[in-house]
Amino acid sequence: xxxxxxxxxxxxxxxxxxxxxxxxxxxxxxxxxxxxxxxxxxxxxxxxxxxxxxxxxxxxxxxxxxxxxxxxxxxxxxxxxxxxxxxxxxxxxxxxxxxxxxxxxxxxxxxxxx
Amino acid sequence: xxxxxxxxxxxxxxxxxxxxxxxxxxxxxxxxxxxxxxxxxxxxxxxxxxxxxxxxxxxxxxxxxxxxxxxxxxxxxxxxxxxxxxxxxxxxxxxxxxxxxxxxxxxxxxxxxxx
Numbered sequence: 001x002x003x004x005x006x007x008x009x010x011x012x013x014x015x016x017x018x019x020x021x022x023x024x025x026x027x028x029x030x031x032x033x034x035x036x037x038x039x040x041x042x043x044x045x046x047x048x049x050x051x052x053x054x055x056x057x058x059x060x061x062x063x064x065x066x067x068x069x070x071x072x073x074x075x076x077x078x079x080x081x082x083x084x085x086x087x088x089x090x091x092x093x094x095x096x097x098x099x100x101x102x103x104x105x106x107x108x109x110x111x112x113x114x
Numbered sequence: 115x116x117x118x119x120x121x122x123x124x125x126x127x128x129x130x131x132x133x134x135x136x137x138x139x140x141x142x143x144x145x146x147x148x149x150x151x152x153x154x155x156x157x158x159x160x161x162x163x164x165x166x167x168x169x170x171x172x173x174x175x176x177x178x179x180x181x182x183x184x185x186x187x188x189x190x191x192x193x194x195x196x197x198x199x200x201x202x203x204x205x206x207x208x209x210x211x212x213x214x215x216x217x218x219x220x221x222x223x224x225x226x227x228x229x
Contacts, residue, residue, distance in 0.1 A: 036220075043120070043207055043220040044158075090157060094218075101148055102209070102218050106157045 002027035002093045006105035014113050015083055021076040021108045023091030033074040034092040034102070035065055044090065050074060061085070086112045116142045118210050120221025127198055127228055135193045135224045137208030143188035144210035148218065149181075152205040164191045198228040 007022040025031060032051050036044040048059025055067040065076045074091060091105040117140040127133050137147055145166050150158040162172045162183050170183035180202075182194040191210075195202055205225055209218040 041205070041223065041225060043118075043222045044209075045220075101160050101163055103160070104158045107155075109155075 002029075002031055002095050002103055004091050004093050004103055004105035006089075006091050006108050008108050009106065010109045010111065012111045012113060013081055016080045018079050019077065019081050019085075019110065021089050021091075021110065023074045023076065023105060025072050025074060025091075025093045027093060027095060029095050032094045033065075033067060034094070035059065035063070035074075035076050036090045036092060036104075038088045038090065038107075047076070047089075081110070081112045083112050083114060085110060116140075116210075116212065116219045118144075118208065118219045118221045120208050120224055122224060123222055124225045125227070127226070129199055129228055130197055132194055132196045133198055133226060135195075135206055135208075135226075137191045137193070137210070137221050139189045139210045139219070142210075142212055144191075144212065145188060147185060147191040147208055147210045149183060149191075149193050150207045150209065152207060152223075154205075158207060161193075195226065198226070200228045202226065203228045 003026045005024045013019045034049045035047040038044050047063050048057045050057050050067045058064045063078050067074050089108045092102045094102045119138045121136045147164045149161045151161050152158050160173050161176045162170045164170045164183045164185040166185045166188050172178045185191040205223050207223045208221040211218045
């Protein structure tokens, strides 16, 4: 079975600074990787996904992530954060079959300070 | 992207009563839907996988008689929390996937409070 580890539970950062949220995965089969953002009392919104092809994936709101198979990582980055980026971020993995369930990391709370 | 609608967004019920939560895929057919539970400041924990027309598959430790899941059509799955207790209070989120290995589409979540 696949699993995800998010290495940082909380990441505080100042506005306009760069940020990296770390995610490592474990799987015995090929995987699809995702980053989601969750605002309080809301569902999850997809930021970006890696299915295949280019290992550098660009998503919404200026976020990007790089799939590194050798390091089994899928870290999320943004070069300059805004106050509005304050939220909970979840890395998720799904095995290579359609309709397989998605497994989530524990989440990283990103807090952007003025 | 595809839209998944979850209803209600908030519900307060008395201990011992049952609560039904609906999850609908509005513009696509979802052969599989997933139900998650999220405790405060924690991640989403998969409760069960719901396949249209068949019995749901529950994760280890999830009581299937307490959390009844019905997936009667390709656009609707329901989760019924039976004989609810305060410890069932939580945030419940559904998701649906199409037949392609793309991202899952999530409902808005339901905040259940059992008093």
